[in-house]
Amino acid sequence: MAQPDLADERTSLIRFAQNHKFVTFFGILVPLAVFAVFVGYPIVFTVYLSFFDWNGMAPEKTFVGLENYRYLLFSDKYFYTALLNNVKWVGVTLSFPVLLGLIIAYGLRSRIIPAPALIRTVIFFPVTMSLISVGLMFLLILNPLFGAFDTILQSIGLGSLVMEWFGDYRIALYTLAVVSGWAFTGMPMILYFAGLGDVPKETFDAAKIEGAGHFRMLTQVAVPQLKPVTAVVVLLTLFESLRAFDLVAVMTKGAPFGSTNVLGYLVYLESFWNSRFGYGATLSVAILFISILMATFVMKKLMKGAFDV
Amino acid sequence: MAEVTLERVEKRYGSLVVVPELDLKIADGEFTVLVGPSGCGKTTTLQMMAGLETVSSGRLLIGGRDVTALPPKERDIAMVFQSYALFPHMNVRDNVNFGLKIRRTPAAEMQATVLDVARRLQIDSYLDRLPKELSGGQRQRVALARALVRRPGVFLMDEPLSNLDAKLRVEARSFLSKMHHETGTTTVYVTHDQSEAMTMGSRIVVMKGGVIQQAAPPLEVYRKPANRFVAGFIGSPSMNFLELEVAEGALVDGAAGIRVPLPDSRSAEVARSGGPTVVLGVRPEHLRLLADGERGQCTTVFQVDVVQHLGNEMLLDISAGPYRAIARAGAESLVREGERRTFGIDMDRVHFFHPRTEANLAIAG
Amino acid sequence: MSDVALMMRRRSLIAGKLIGLMLLAALVVVWLGPIILVVMTSIKSNDAFLAGPFALPTEPTLAPYVMVWNALGFDRLLTNSFLYATAGSALAVILALVPSFALSRFDVPGKKLIFGVILTGLMLPQQTVLIPLYDTLRAMNLLDTRTGLIIVHAAYGMPAQILILRGFMTTIPREIEKAAFLEGATDFQVFWKVILPLSVPGIMVGFTLNFIAIWKEFVFGLVLLNSEANFPVTVGMLKLNSDRYMAVFNLPAAGLVISQIPIVILFLLSYRKLSSGNFAGAVKG
Numbered sequence: 001m002a003q004p005d006l007a008d009e010r011t012s013l014i015r016f017a018q019n020h021k022f023v024t025f026f027g028i029l030v031p032l033a034v035f036a037v038f039v040g041y042p043i044v045f046t047v048y049l050s051f052f053d054w055n056g057m058a059p060e061k062t063f064v065g066l067e068n069y070r071y072l073l074f075s076d077k078y079f080y081t082a083l084l085n086n087v088k089w090v091g092v093t094l095s096f097p098v099l100l101g102l103i104i105a106y107g108l109r110s111r112i113i114p115a116p117a118l119i120r121t122v123i124f125f126p127v128t129m130s131l132i133s134v135g136l137m138f139l140l141i142l143n144p145l146f147g148a149f150d151t152i153l154q155s156i157g158l159g160s161l162v163m164e165w166f167g168d169y170r171i172a173l174y175t176l177a178v179v180s181g182w183a184f185t186g187m188p189m190i191l192y193f194a195g196l197g198d199v200p201k202e203t204f205d206a207a208k209i210e211g212a213g214h215f216r217m218l219t220q221v222a223v224p225q226l227k228p229v230t231a232v233v234v235l236l237t238l239f240e241s242l243r244a245f246d247l248v249a250v251m252t253k254g255a256p257f258g259s260t261n262v263l264g265y266l267v268y269l270e271s272f273w274n275s276r277f278g279y280g281a282t283l284s285v286a287i288l289f290i291s292i293l294m295a296t297f298v299m300k301k302l303m304k305g306a307f308d309v
Numbered sequence: 310m311a312e313v314t315l316e317r318v319e320k321r322y323g324s325l326v327v328v329p330e331l332d333l334k335i336a337d338g339e340f341t342v343l344v345g346p347s348g349c350g351k352t353t354t355l356q357m358m359a360g361l362e363t364v365s366s367g368r369l370l371i372g373g374r375d376v377t378a379l380p381p382k383e384r385d386i387a388m389v390f391q392s393y394a395l396f397p398h399m400n401v402r403d404n405v406n407f408g409l410k411i412r413r414t415p416a417a418e419m420q421a422t423v424l425d426v427a428r429r430l431q432i433d434s435y436l437d438r439l440p441k442e443l444s445g446g447q448r449q450r451v452a453l454a455r456a457l458v459r460r461p462g463v464f465l466m467d468e469p470l471s472n473l474d475a476k477l478r479v480e481a482r483s484f485l486s487k488m489h490h491e492t493g494t495t496t497v498y499v500t501h502d503q504s505e506a507m508t509m510g511s512r513i514v515v516m517k518g519g520v521i522q523q524a525a526p527p528l529e530v531y532r533k534p535a536n537r538f539v540a541g542f543i544g545s546p547s548m549n550f551l552e553l554e555v556a557e558g559a560l561v562d563g564a565a566g567i568r569v570p571l572p573d574s575r576s577a578e579v580a581r582s583g584g585p586t587v588v589l590g591v592r593p594e595h596l597r598l599l600a601d602g603e604r605g606q607c608t609t610v611f612q613v614d615v616v617q618h619l620g621n622e623m624l625l626d627i628s629a630g631p632y633r634a635i636a637r638a639g640a641e642s643l644v645r646e647g648e649r650r651t652f653g654i655d656m657d658r659v660h661f662f663h664p665r666t667e668a669n670l671a672i673a674g
Numbered sequence: 675m676s677d678v679a680l681m682m683r684r685r686s687l688i689a690g691k692l693i694g695l696m697l698l699a700a701l702v703v704v705w706l707g708p709i710i711l712v713v714m715t716s717i718k719s720n721d722a723f724l725a726g727p728f729a730l731p732t733e734p735t736l737a738p739y740v741m742v743w744n745a746l747g748f749d750r751l752l753t754n755s756f757l758y759a760t761a762g763s764a765l766a767v768i769l770a771l772v773p774s775f776a777l778s779r780f781d782v783p784g785k786k787l788i789f790g791v792i793l794t795g796l797m798l799p800q801q802t803v804l805i806p807l808y809d810t811l812r813a814m815n816l817l818d819t820r821t822g823l824i825i826v827h828a829a830y831g832m833p834a835q836i837l838i839l840r841g842f843m844t845t846i847p848r849e850i851e852k853a854a855f856l857e858g859a860t861d862f863q864v865f866w867k868v869i870l871p872l873s874v875p876g877i878m879v880g881f882t883l884n885f886i887a888i889w890k891e892f893v894f895g896l897v898l899l900n901s902e903a904n905f906p907v908t909v910g911m912l913k914l915n916s917d918r919y920m921a922v923f924n925l926p927a928a929g930l931v932i933s934q935i936p937i938v939i940l941f942l943l944s945y946r947k948l949s950s951g952n953f954a955g956a957v958k959g
Binding site for chain 1: 381382386395397412455459
């Protein structure tokens with residue numbers, strides 16, 4: 001059958017609009033308009049702005065062509081540090097909260113861990129906390145002088161593990177990432193818990209009878225059947241990591257030595273502190289580009305049929 | 310030797326007793342069918358045998374070993390589920406292999422066994438396919454293959470044919486029976502379909518409310534049901550029950566105009582009911598439509614309400630007063646809806662049940 | 675049961691339970707521990723705090739709460755956050771209702787494109803659009819206004835709401851509206867009288883999730899507002915990370931607790947509904 005040509009598409013669109021006026025207006029046009037103004041236009045404007053030099057206040061913007069991009073790619077070491085930091089952050093949040101969330105969900109479903117309702121509430125609660133709160137909380141706990149964490153380590157004889165959680169530029173970023181992971185774990189856990197409920201119990205029964213232990217049941221029976229959930233979880237995690245702004249803003253503000261700068265925070269710094277809105281826009285374009293790349297990659301690999309449109 | 314023995318096995322959920330103390334002995338090589346309506350405890354019992362449910366109290370022995378506390382993998386059993394429970398992301402070969410791999414079977418032996426079983430079940434050409442690419446019947450055979458390759462002592466089957474359409478079901482039934490003859494493995498089979506139970510089992514165990522109503526070979530359950538429930542459950546269309554008053558030499562219901570003469574041979578049995586009434590159980594094939602002018606020994610008059618032609622026979626919905634019954638008649642019978650006709654009752658084959666305890670009065674005690 | 679089997683069974687049961695309890699304890703300590711610590715710290719007096727992080731408060735006092743409440747102006751902060759979360763969420767849901775209806779039931783031409791657009795809206799890191807947003811709001815004279823922030827929150831909450839609501843609406847069987855259409859109902863009538871009432875659970879889930887998300891939100895509040903009078907809780911709390919407050923932990927701890935109380939209340943109220951798989955199911959869909 002020949003491909004419907006554009007004329008057909010257009011007429012079917014018009015026909016639909018005529019037949020379903022209410023739906024078309026409120027259901028398609030209104031949200032599209034909102035979207036265009038608050039999302040579409042900003043993206044376009046950001047790209048536009050990335051070719052300029054602008055301090056945000058002056059009415060004139062100076063066109064600089066690809067200068068911003070050249071600086072970004074070749075001269076800005078903060079960019080590469082931040083980029084690397086984002087990668088590290090993603091590495092931490094994709095492993096620890098996602099894996100833990102999965103294992104805890106499995107432990108709850110298979111009744112290895114008792115009191116499922118209590119555990120679910122306790123672990124999910126931090127997801128509802130603003131990251132500012134979480135950040136403040138851990139500033140208190142990880143404080144070198146009065147923090148509870150160091151006290152615990154010392155009292156159980158692991159005092160040698162005590163480090164400058166925020167002051168040491170080598171580990172500060174990992175501290176932040178782990179804190180963010182702590183708060184986030186509840187999300188994959190709840191999603192996997194629900195997903196496991198949909199996996200037919202009989203596949204586990206059959207595996208049990210054939211002799212599988214819990215590890216095999218988790219890896220060979222549960223995980224393959226949880227692929228759609230994993231896709232959602234990974235996407236959510238990736239986007240959370242790209243947004244990793246709040247914790248940096250409240251806990252370290254990029255210190256020490258810019259070692260905790262992440263891309264999102266860099267945009268904020270350049271635009272609103274250094275008044276270099278043009279370059280901030282360039283950074284934003286870079287982030288956008290990376291997000292699209294990541295999303296496409298994940299969608300292709302994991303989402304086959306998971307998102308049925 | 311893989312006989313299965315349940316000694317006073319009980320299953321409780323909190324204070325709710327789902328299966329009260331159950332005693333059952335299944336001999337080695339027997340094909341036993343657990344049958345009953347939904348919620349009768351047959352699946353729970355099977356799951357306890359499998360180790361998927363814990364036994365609240367009592368003992369479970371397989372092959373002489375006390376397996377009550379053992380996990381499923383140490384019981385030397387294999388199970389086929391109603392939904393087949395195939396691993397959707399693994400191909401047929403890996404599905405069938407699963408248990409063998411866990412037991413670290415050497416690769417060569419594994420391959421040979423799988424191929425052999427696959428050939429016998431005619432799925433050898435599908436070994437590389439995924440379950441979703443197979444039909445229902447093929448999937449069922451993969452589930453069977455997975456159970457067969459491990460050569461367990463006992464097969465447990467939980468309504469494996471329920472998800473197949475009617476025609477496939479009949480084929481699969483004879484296939485399973487053939488398999489049982491070839492392997493001689495003890496099999497415990499759960500179903501709610503009484504015709505499946507009748508055709509497949511060497512012994513049927515009828516259950517209701519977690520209690521075994523009768524455990525006997527199919528024909529015995531059919532001809533000598535232990536109580537009214539078993540009598541009504543086994544056989545289709547089911548047995549007719551009429552609660553009638555005991556009078557001199559006959560069972561009557563004056564208001565409905567029923568008078569069933571009672572032969573001397575059965576009167577002692579009826580007397581055991583100890584009361585004014587008794588429940589007469591008569592199967593549709595033992596209610597014979599008498600042709601015009603024909604005379605019979607024990608007869609009663611019924612009104613024919615509905616005539617259903619099945620092609621090879623007729624089913625007649627008949628009534629007398631408040632009583633309803635179904636009778637079988639030959640395909641050539643001359644009968645019209647609305648007629649009042651005489652039916653002969655084969656009094657040698659009827660059953661009498663106690664009106665309250667529902668026990669079969671022919672069984673002493 | 676035979677003696678040996680009984681003993682084996684008892685032993686493995688106890689071992690299993692022990693492992694489970696240990697895991698339970700570990701999880702509770704790691705996830706509940708910090709919160710308990712903070713709450714404990716927040717009711718200590720200044721001297722008690724210096725005694726050490728685990729010292730129990732000898733005379734629990736609400737003085738830190740009072741101090742922080744007044745110093746940061748929590749009454750204003752909480753009111754603002756509540757306003758943003760409620761209005762923003764409500765607006766997002768309202769905007770999302772008809773699109774969800776359309777996408778769940780009609781064969782809308784360009785469905786794939788629309789979904790792509792929605793997903794883009796979802797995955798956008800907020801920082802990438804900060805500048806133009808800032809500029810747009812300024813042009814509309816909505817910068818540093820409550821209205822402006824509410825609209826922005828609604829616009830960015832809408833895509834997630836569409837996904838959630840649509841997923842929920844697809845579980846409503848088609849036969850119901852087919853019957854309505856047969857009776858001659860218009861699109862609007864089907865929507866208003868049939869689908870909407872049946873979607874109430876999904877709407878509540880979506881609203882709650884969005885409420886929490888806006889309450890937690892920080893970036894927009896930080897950038898698009900200047901006057902303290904308009905700050906939500908998250909932005910206002912930033913002040914707590916300063917020497918003045920961090921000298922004695924009980925103050926920031928108290929601030930933390932105050933900022934979380936509304937969410938805890940919301941959580942308690944809606945937990946039944948959220949945990950019954952509705953939430954996860956909606957997010958999955």
